[in-house]
Amino acid sequence: MSGNTHQQAEKMAEQLQQKVQVGEEGKHVLKTPKGTRDYNPKQMAIREKVFNVIVGSFKRHGAETIDTPVFELKETLMGKYGEDSKLIYDLKDQGGELLSLRYDLTVPFARYLAMNKISNIKRYHIAKVYRRDNPAMTRGRYREFYQCDFDIAGQYDPMIPDAECLKIVHEILSALDIGDFRIKVNDRRILDGMFAVCGVPDDKFRTVCSSVDKMDKMPWEDVKKEIIEKGLPEKVAAQIGEYVTLKAGGMELAERLLADAKLSKSEASCAGLTDIKLLFTYLQIFKVTYKLVFDLSLARGLDYYTGVIYEAVLTGTGTGAAGGEGEPVGVGSVAGGGRYDGLVGMFDAKGRNVPCVGVSIGIERIFSIMEQKAEASGERVRTTETQVLIASAQKNLLEERLRLATTLWDAGVKAEVVYKRDPKLLSQLQYCEDSGVPLVAILGEQELSSGTVKLRNVATRQEVEVSRSDLVAEVKKMS
């Protein structure tokens, strides 16, 4: 019977295969798309751990959660990302609406607020986003990657929500234990004012901003060259350089710049600098200023920021990466965000704005580090939660094993049976060793006749005889 069955199944499988091999030319390429990855069970276990830390922090600060579709109308994303728009994935026009994969979670959030006329909410959103960028997968840069976003929308008093976002970044990066970090802070208004006093024309602000944003990846001289190539006089570029190469500092730097002869003439810069001072006041109360620096070279690429911006970088100390004396090296950004007071208004028919500030945790790089750590430690990661395997010591006990499993499952116990009619006891025990199942409930003729089960601790090899009616309680107690 069973032989017959299998022959039939194999025959059908073959037919199906031939059909495809005829239907297609050449062999299948067995891979995931460029810049993407699968997560195997061990990687998923790490991912779950990271998510728990992050969601724990978001919930500690009172956030709700929402979800949005993986794609949006193409026009929803248009005009929001500046030069980065070229990295958006479009869907093929198969009739109907033109669609694009989401590029971040912020623009969909703003669309959601405008569409539902929500004027205040504190929400988190964890989901994958898509960018046709050059992948660098060993460093955790992918084309499909998770973002964990926390945002506060609403008309509130200055810098209170902004400071809480930074408190959250600090909480999460501390809890994840992935080495030392710094959080750089700046303000778009300071940058805009600075560009203005340096003589950058209004319509070049954003593109110069994009160039300055590269200062964590290339030296100022190269950034300067790029700015000049974008059509700005050497003198203007040099003046920008005087500011953006200033050593990063804290509240005292903001005070110094407020007294700067040129910069103090810009209303925008003064507003930004005043807010930076207020921000640092709150961050002192939150006990996180020792990780924060006010850095004039921080620009952030995205178009939609209107106020405070920030970015957290790992300094490479304590993570095994190279890096001298705690100075930030190019390990890269693991979180970023800022204030975007104009984005919701871009979606509202009447232009009504909802001020927003938020932060996005870029966890792929964090995963990479944690995977490497797990690998290096050689620690075994369990990928299932099975409490007990129901095993048999003799032949012809499959139905008894299934009966016992039913009792355990129905009582909420996590239990498994090996899917063989007559497996050897040794191979059943081996299965437990391999997958980390801590207990085995062994059935034999003797146990069946006495209404008992042998309960064995896989690690210690100790066995106890348990009455079948006590098994559920016993397993729950021992695991």
Place this chain on the structure above:
Amino acid sequence: MSGNTHQQAEKMAEQLQQKVQVGEEGKHVLKTPKGTRDYNPKQMAIREKVFNVIVGSFKRHGAETIDTPVFELKETLMGKYGEDSKLIYDLKDQGGELLSLRYDLTVPFARYLAMNKISNIKRYHIAKVYRRDNPAMTRGRYREFYQCDFDIAGQYDPMIPDAECLKIVHEILSALDIGDFRIKVNDRRILDGMFAVCGVPDDKFRTVCSSVDKMDKMPWEDVKKEIIEKGLPEKVAAQIGEYVTLKAGGMELAERLLADAKLSKSEASCAGLTDIKLLFTYLQIFKVTYKLVFDLSLARGLDYYTGVIYEAVLTGTGTGAAGGEGEPVGVGSVAGGGRYDGLVGMFDAKGRNVPCVGVSIGIERIFSIMEQKAEASGERVRTTETQVLIASAQKNLLEERLRLATTLWDAGVKAEVVYKRDPKLLSQLQYCEDSGVPLVAILGEQELSSGTVKLRNVATRQEVEVSRSDLVAEVKKMS
């Protein structure tokens, strides 16, 4: 200062907006793409509840979890879905690989197994899949929807993993409490044998299968017409009708068909019927046969099934939907799956197969039902987990509130402050009422000087005076 700041922010927001309105013609269309939806916080709370039930069951049966990218190489999906392939979303060719959004989680799973040369695994995967189908959103049919898949891959003895999949469907649908259900079972080999003895040529098996699959949505007469339109003689269609209109049954129907003069001549049918009998034996042990029916009209549309197939339908009793005497009405399928022994081999260069069986829970329909239930019950769903709000009774206490919040956050307490410099106590209490925060810690000049906090239960309005050093412990105790 603050006025200045705000003016600047508003100015920048306006500029940003003008830029976009100039850049684009006409107004934004404020919607999600056709057939998709956002999840608001209340819907997310329901979604989380459903996921917990489902994941709980998957873990109870020892499953690990994996994840795969949202898109695959187009060729990975080609030739796997038969007539349904036209519903696949393709990405635009922007240079590089040709990509498509995943249509289900089964084909990516098979690709994963072949790519990593995995010969046995028990895994679940919860993720969104994409189909360019006609949406019917009120009935929970979307173009972007979640699938919750559980699959067992490996060479095992017949029907043991298959039976466990059905046990899991039973567990989940029972636990979700969404009304009565039936699980229909059939076998592709029985259908193929039946088609053969009825005179359907081999190359028409799959297309006739697709037609028979529609019998839950249209009467046999219409299905018959479709089969004839596909080029089959009326006589052949009529013969098929004799079988697929047979009243569904249990093990006794399998026995009757094994004795059927025509059907017993088909080796494929006999193999399938024998396995159905064995399946029912195991399902009896699992105590779930009272929800199961062996139904010859169940066909399932997808190409890749090779053995047992099944589908769970809500019968509409107990969910408020119309339906007489517990008979299945068109409320529709909420879970489905089957055996697909040939799929992994389609990806392996040497055609090596890994036998697989699995089930997919279609939770959108379940969400719809649960949302309607929540709506109807008028029960309040909390969307945050905040334990306590730090409030102030007088002006100028923002910094004190932030200081106290820091203490609570750092101790792991879920706490919020209102983001206003000087909020009214009443509006702070109102916030708690609205969002279901159970406790308020109130600070005033008096409390500050005595080193205490007033801890108020929002529901009972009872207040206790607590020393600041005891607050964390007190809040943890009371929530």
